[in-house]
Amino acid sequence: MLAPHDTAIASLGPCTFPSPLRLGGRADTALPRFVPDGARVRFQVEWEAEGQPAAEVCFEKAGPREKLFFDPRQTRAAIVTCGGLCPGLNNVIRSAFLELHYNYGVPEVLGLRYGYAGLNPAVGEPPLRLSPELVDTIHEEGGTMLGTSRGPQPVDVMVDFLVSRGIHLLLCVGGDGTLRGARAIAEEILRRGLSIAVVGVPKTIDNDILYVERTFGVQTAVDKAREVLDAAHNEAKSAYNGVGLVKVMGRDAGFIAAMATLASQEVNFTLIPEVPLRLDGPRGFLETLRRRLMARHHAVVVVAEGVGRELLRDEPTETDASGNPRPPDIGPFLRNHIVRHMRQAGVPVDVKYFDPSYLIRSVPANSEDAIFCDALARHAVHAGMAGKTNVVIGLWHGVFTHVPIPLAVSGKKQVDPAGALWKSVLACTGQPAVWE
Incomplete structure (x- = not known):
């Protein structure tokens, strides 16, 4: 059973810089609003009539914060795509860059090449400096413009690379293995006392990441x-x-x-x-x-x-x-x-x-995934700029959330043979519920 402390999000420190986003506060009605840092999304929305759950477990609600941990004008960000291909990878790269570049005014965003190998200078290719021209039409194509790979790299080497390149925000786009790598990077960063945020974007067509209603692709x-x-x-x-x-x-x-x-x-x-x-x-x-x-x-x-x-x-x-x-x-x-x-x-x-x-898995994203990828990418940027770290962007009851990466990789989400989805499959196919 989840406890309230299981969903707590790590933060790099107090947020003191005003956001450059043109959004409203609580009293504004004409503009979209910032999300208060105390906003929460209930984990459980239904229960038996006998009574409510003993402890209320909530996820932190994702979205733009009014105060930031990083000064956007002094921030350098990087994006890495790892694991197998998935529809929407280029959409996430493009939307994350556009949010950082145009809306936050971050002066430099790097694209790391071929997965986590791009964080190891001994084996990886040099990073790309992303630009509006470079990402202009990538969302029309399948695959990832940055390249991808599987497998870990030495965590100390990857953190040394982030420090040497002056990277403050790392967006890790991938599935279970990628998120495990992101967790290792984030934990080494915290161990060293560095101010670098690590944020995951959940990518897998298997849809098997825990506490994430749906992954892109x-x-x-x-x-x-x-x-x-x-x-x-x-x-x-x-x-x-x-x-x-x-x-x-x-x-x-x-x-x-x-x-x-x-x-x-x-x-x-x-x-x-x-x-x-x-x-x-x-x-x-x-x-x-x-x-x-x-x-x-x-x-x-x-x-x-x-x-x-x-x-x-x-x-x-x-x-x-x-x-x-x-x-x-x-x-x-x-x-x-x-x-x-x-x-x-x-x-x-x-x-x-x-x-x-x-x-x-290698085709371009359809309209529904394209919209979803755009939202995930922008929420990842919001989280990172606010100093959230060791976190992956989730979706829960239709609301975007912050999920601690250690919680998301603590197991694998599966189809529940007693749940509504499988019940619908059995009704559709007419097959036996079990093979005897």
């Missing part, structure tokens, strides 16, 4: 995954006993698979890591699929990449540069077992296998 990835699912449906229904099998990303969480299922409405089986998969037996997946083919002569199956680890435990495993395990490929494994099972049952089958993993 998810909506675009779901849109692209839906297109593939609809194509798989066309392939499946055009063949006798056709099966459209689609593998999507989701190493530990099945949000893309679940959300794309609801968007498409053409999926018959959605397999996610949170629900153990049993292939064999009268109520296992393969027999349930066979009965579907006998009744309707086609089926669409979407499987998240992290499904079936218990089935693939004898397969060789690898790790990526960040130390994350790469699960064996469930897609071909499942395809082969479907073909083998139907052959043994004397049922003809025509399996079409789709693996759009990299496609759905």
